[in-house]
Amino acid sequence: MTFTRRTAIASLGATLLLPACAGRGGGANAVAVGSKNFTEALVIGEIYAQSLEAHGFTVRRRLNLGSVQICMAALQHGDIDLYPEYTGTGLIDVLHHAPMQDPAAIYRTVKSEYKKRFNATWLDPSPMNDSQGIVATQAVARRYGLKTLSQLATAAPQLRLAAIAEFLGRQDGLPGLQRVYGGFHFKDVKTYDAGLKYDALLHGDADVAQAFTTDGQIGANNLVLLEDDKHLWPPYNVAPVVRLDALKAHPQIATVLNGIAPMITDVAARSMNYAVDHGKQDPATVAAQFLKEHALH
Amino acid sequence: MSDPASAGAPVRFESVTVRYPNADRNAVDDVSFAIPAGSFTVFLGPSGCGKSTLLRTVNRLVVPRNGTVFVDDADVAGIAPERLRRGIGYVIQAVGLFGHMTVAANVAVVPELVGWDRQRVSARVDELLALVSLDPARYRNRYPRELSGGEQQRVGVARAIAAQPPVLLMDEPFGAVDAIVRSALQDETRRIARSLKTTILFVTHDVDEALRLADRIVVLREGRLVQYDTPLAILSAPATEYVERLLDTHDVVRRLTLLRARDAMRTQTGTTSGSIDAGASLRESLNAFLQGAENLAVTDDGATIGVLAFDDIRRALHP
Amino acid sequence: MNYLFTHLPQVGIYTLQHLALVGTSLIIALVIALPLGVYAARQRRVGRPLLGVLGAIYTIPSLALLAVLVRYNGLGFWTPVIVLVAYAQFVLVRNIAQGLLGVDPAQLDAARGLGLSSAQRFWRIEVPLALPVMLGGVRVATVSMIAIATLAAYASAGGLGTFIFEGLSRQYPAETLAGSIPAAILAIAVDALFRGIERAVTV
Numbered sequence: 162m163t164f165t166r167r168t169a170i171a172s173l174g175a176t177l178l179l180p181a182c183a184g185r186g187g188g189a190n191a192v193a194v195g196s197k198n199f200t201e202a203l204v205i206g207e208i209y210a211q212s213l214e215a216h217g218f219t220v221r222r223r224l225n226l227g228s229v230q231i232c233m234a235a236l237q238h239g240d241i242d243l244y245p246e247y248t249g250t251g252l253i254d255v256l257h258h259a260p261m262q263d264p265a266a267i268y269r270t271v272k273s274e275y276k277k278r279f280n281a282t283w284l285d286p287s288p289m290n291d292s293q294g295i296v297a298t299q300a301v302a303r304r305y306g307l308k309t310l311s312q313l314a315t316a317a318p319q320l321r322l323a324a325i326a327e328f329l330g331r332q333d334g335l336p337g338l339q340r341v342y343g344g345f346h347f348k349d350v351k352t353y354d355a356g357l358k359y360d361a362l363l364h365g366d367a368d369v370a371q372a373f374t375t376d377g378q379i380g381a382n383n384l385v386l387l388e389d390d391k392h393l394w395p396p397y398n399v400a401p402v403v404r405l406d407a408l409k410a411h412p413q414i415a416t417v418l419n420g421i422a423p424m425i426t427d428v429a430a431r432s433m434n435y436a437v438d439h440g441k442q443d444p445a446t447v448a449a450q451f452l453k454e455h456a457l458h
Numbered sequence: 459m460s461d462p463a464s465a466g467a468p469v470r471f472e473s474v475t476v477r478y479p480n481a482d483r484n485a486v487d488d489v490s491f492a493i494p495a496g497s498f499t500v501f502l503g504p505s506g507c508g509k510s511t512l513l514r515t516v517n518r519l520v521v522p523r524n525g526t527v528f529v530d531d532a533d534v535a536g537i538a539p540e541r542l543r544r545g546i547g548y549v550i551q552a553v554g555l556f557g558h559m560t561v562a563a564n565v566a567v568v569p570e571l572v573g574w575d576r577q578r579v580s581a582r583v584d585e586l587l588a589l590v591s592l593d594p595a596r597y598r599n600r601y602p603r604e605l606s607g608g609e610q611q612r613v614g615v616a617r618a619i620a621a622q623p624p625v626l627l628m629d630e631p632f633g634a635v636d637a638i639v640r641s642a643l644q645d646e647t648r649r650i651a652r653s654l655k656t657t658i659l660f661v662t663h664d665v666d667e668a669l670r671l672a673d674r675i676v677v678l679r680e681g682r683l684v685q686y687d688t689p690l691a692i693l694s695a696p697a698t699e700y701v702e703r704l705l706d707t708h709d710v711v712r713r714l715t716l717l718r719a720r721d722a723m724r725t726q727t728g729t730t731s732g733s734i735d736a737g738a739s740l741r742e743s744l745n746a747f748l749q750g751a752e753n754l755a756v757t758d759d760g761a762t763i764g765v766l767a768f769d770d771i772r773r774a775l776h777p
Numbered sequence: 778m779n780y781l782f783t784h785l786p787q788v789g790i791y792t793l794q795h796l797a798l799v800g801t802s803l804i805i806a807l808v809i810a811l812p813l814g815v816y817a818a819r820q821r822r823v824g825r826p827l828l829g830v831l832g833a834i835y836t837i838p839s840l841a842l843l844a845v846l847v848r849y850n851g852l853g854f855w856t857p858v859i860v861l862v863a864y865a866q867f868v869l870v871r872n873i874a875q876g877l878l879g880v881d882p883a884q885l886d887a888a889r890g891l892g893l894s895s896a897q898r899f900w901r902i903e904v905p906l907a908l909p910v911m912l913g914g915v916r917v918a919t920v921s922m923i924a925i926a927t928l929a930a931y932a933s934a935g936g937l938g939t940f941i942f943e944g945l946s947r948q949y950p951a952e953t954l955a956g957s958i959p960a961a962i963l964a965i966a967v968d969a970l971f972r973g974i975e976r977a978v979t980v
Contacts, residue, residue: 198931199946223852225943227931230844231852240852240933356948438948517890543892554887558905558978568891617891627890 195241207448242407249397287425314344323367377435466657467530467624474525487681547618547626555602608639723764780951802861814873857929872914876907916971
């Protein structure tokens, strides 16, 4: 509580000062770190920010940005120097490239395209892959013998799906599953708010649920993530997108962030997401805990 | 304009022609005539004859293509429109009281524009409301929406004459009120006109109204002046068939109703056996003769202004 | 609800930021909309297409507009202000024009005939008579600005949206409520305030 209050007061002061120091950067070692506004982005943004701070940088946080478009606009405008992004998002949403399956190829593509088009680069990607997926409870997986999406495609007519609304319309959602795998005609499809689809699953109102592969609830509830054996979904590895100008000015950014990249795994991400979403912990606290555990502080 | 008790100003039209954009004929076509100071002149004709347009050239709401309008012998084109208009009262059929202002504020608009002090404005408002037969104490702070149509137009008249303009323009002012109210308003207008001595230019398409109010009538047709004379002269000698039809001059009974004692009397004195108001119709006068009167004294506000005999009525009907 | 009370100082700050965003935007929006609205009412040939353009702006998804503006104007206070000003134009200009066009022509004719100059007619007659309709526009615009201003959080400009979107992404309804309840109260209060003013100036 005291911590929350202190951060509240600190951010209170910071927000009041915001208009006053609206210019870019600050001191010689100042870096502006951005992030999108969902749990995982906030936590990874904090991890980047705190590890830079641990190495003597003064960090200005511009976390909570509303969309990938706003992040890219802010990066190009110079309001932020770096932010965590998913390779798949860069490929499809930013570059409007056709989906690709090979993580290394995707990384090479976004890196060279970003350099050409945005004067930015991608530092080393983390193993963490926040892709889409379908999860089932252990019991349902056992009863229907589900390990892969191919198996689910045939079993679908007996099963009820819980998903967020946009999953039903997007080409990388249910229509994509039907196109790549065939089948996938569920007995029933119900749409839920992102948080509630897990409740539906756990309460038995649905048999399988659409998920993001680093959702905290997967680890916490020991859910089975079905394998995308026909590779519908491209990999979404996370990595810092950095302005080349900032990197030139502070080459140490790369050393610091490449140093922690390997620690950010699916398992670590799930537990951090869970700590924020369900433990109601502050993303900054969770990030600090993560860095402490990985002995980087 | 400076002297509050000033008499009316003469108004003169010289070859006035008005053409609206995209119109295929002139709305007012080469009209010339002069209105003496202090007279009550009615512009008469069917809709579209140009009477309103002609009226609106006086305060420059309409600008003639050709010709000149003089007010008090000054070319109105040479006077700044706002200054000109503050010296010319303006009453319209739709009244146009300002809905967000009280009756008093409406009446006070022009006096305030021309810079009267507050006390003088306030006194003038009360005086005017009394003049148009509205109790100042009851009406001063009302809003237009709280008034009947007739009451609104009384306020409209008060507003128009508030700053004692030498000229008052009235554009079908009673066209929107019912017949009984109209009749009362006409009587009051006549009374006010007499007490003000302002030059009044009054537009109507209602022949009865014109004959009731006018010292002089201007008959217009398709933008042209057809006849300009006193009611009696026009009824007696219509200039064209158009005027005959418009005023139905052949109908003797009608003419009896329309002509007033004032129109037929002789301005002389003599022995009289009874009296009649100058505004009474010849029909009423005839009634008096039929009941045995010989010569009637014609009175206006109590003063005798002439004598009316039976022969005068006959002369008025058959010139 | 508990979250709201334990974070009261932050709620206060976000509310003030929110008010600053909406207040600044409203003032700028009015400065632009007044001449545009008057012009649209006077020149109907220009007014119609103008309202069409403003209506089109009104339909641009606000998040997309925000992203485009961040590219040129950066993060922070002024970018959401631009978005709010742009969105408010349609309703403001429309109502200002409608208010002026709705003024009884007889009153304008009378005003002209009585010798009021065009400036006097505008300020003493047209504006007071059009005011209820104009204020209706200001009310609707302000209430919708209070809603749209939550998007400022997307561009690092603070406001009550910070709680709302953080709560949504963390699936923490209490935090979302800490943003949406004050925003709703603000909207209701502003709505009531303007309705009161509208009633006071309606003739």
